Each structure stands twice: as structure tokens, then as C-alpha cells.
Amino acid sequence: MGNVRLCLSAAFAGTMARVFVYGTLKKGQPNYKHMINTAKGLAKFQGRGRTVEKYPLVIAGKYNIPYMLNIPGTGHHVAGEIYSVDDQMLQFLDEFEGCPDMYQRTLMRIEVVEWEGKGGTGEAWAAAEGVVECFVYSTTTYPPEWVGLPYHDSYDSSGKHGLSYVLRESRD
Template structure:
């Protein structure tokens, strides 16, 4: 099941299916926004493992706040590395809001190589054209050698 859905069992208990989400930037373990993935007040996110995109995509670090963006241009760039989480509906709704979906990022299904599974990924088709000429990365780390340290939302002007 790719979308989260809840249902009642015959015994009256509630069961929920989980959606798979692939994160490649600040929501990964050890990155500045990982705290949201483990905040159960925002919903449940269960780490499933690491993977990479089957198709190549440009992963750029852009804008005034050095935000990682995967540009939705399949076939260009690198196989992007990241982490796969199973999330409940509440966490999926939180992530949609956190990622500014659908304006800043759009949640789309992509094939992620583990074996191969489909996961929701926040990539973007709404970016300035000059971002296509920024350096492409195959993996994101806020404190990587690119020197573009991510600026937390609460520290932005």
C-alpha cells in the first residue's frame, strides 16, 4: 500500500497502512530537520533502510538558505541517495505542510532502488531556471564539503 489508510478490524481495533517516503536532505538521520521524523506528536515514521533513485535526478543546494532540492528532471544528474521511512497519515500530512507541498515541493511517486520500491519523494518542478546549472550532488549533507550550511527556518529572516 503506498497511501496511508486506516480501517477497523472485526474486534473493534484500528489498523493503519503506511505510506513510504524517501528523504534525501535535511530530514535524514544526522541532518538539521531529522528531529521532525522522530517527533511522534507529528505522527509515526519508521526507518526502513537506505536506497537511491533508480533514475538520475539533479540534487542542488540553492537559495539564500542553502536548501537541498531534487529537481524533477529524470535522466539528469545522479542516482540520489537517501533514507526510506514508512509513515502514517498524520506524519504524511505534517511532511506535506513542512515541505510546502504543492507549492515549493510536489510529492510524487518515484522508483527507489533497495530492491526496487515506489516511495513518495518531495522534488520540485517550481524552481528558477538557473538552478539547473548549479552543481549536482548524489547525496546531501548539511555540513558537506560544498560549504553551503543549511539555515534552519527559525534562523531565517
């Protein structure tokens, strides 16, 4: 068993990317199951954070999907979770998020609110004044009327907005 753990940590120590999720992929949300499905790759929860710049986070479309519109300086500091992911998970997330058509994966500065990452690299990530760079799936390809939707600072599928997310398997 020890060797299996060693192999897993050695594989995990390879090329890892930081990803900030703010919507349905967070813990307790409808698509979190993908983040913990090791068949799709490895994702390790590092902590909670929020965008350094303000962005509009809207819930849009007939399936009530959360979108962070890539309009820096408008909206709120969006809250979410920071993960370190391997290349396989990053590739899965690109496909899952419809990148680059529906969402675009860009680097953004994220303020660390609570850090759970232990050990060298985790602490190094959080060391720079509590700000880390993470990949974020935001969008520049949205209908202009979305800018007029209510802006949220955090997302919960069963929040008081009353716009429950519709799972892909339940869509018509």
C-alpha cells in the same frame, strides 16, 4: 506496558506510506528531529536507498536548501533514506515541504541499498528486485538558473560544498 506497545503497533499497521528523504530530514541532518517527533505522526526507518533514475540534487537559495529537481535522466542516482509513515506524518511532511507550491510529492522508484525493515510488509516492499516505490518531495517549480548549479549524489548540511542549511528559526 504491553498493551501500549500493542496499540502502537496496531496503529502503525494501519495505512502507511513509504517516503524517501534525501535532504535535511535524514538521520544526522538539521530537520531529522521532525521525523522522530511522534507528536507529528509516526515515521519508521526502513533502510537506505537511491533513486533508480538520475535526478539533479542542488543546494539553492539564500538558506541553502537541498532540492531534487524533477528532471528524470539528468544528474545522479540520489542517495537517501526510506521511511514508512502514517497519515498524520505524511500530512505534516506535505505542510513542512510546502507541498504543492515549493515541492511536489510524487511516486518514484527507489533502489534499496540496505534494508532494516523486518517482518512481512517490510520484506515484501524490498522483494521486487530491490526496488520500491516511495513518495519523494521533488520540485518542478524552480528558477531556471538552478539547472546550472552543481549536482550532488547525496546531501549533508555540513558537506564539503560549504553550504550549511539555515534552520527556519534562524532565518530573517
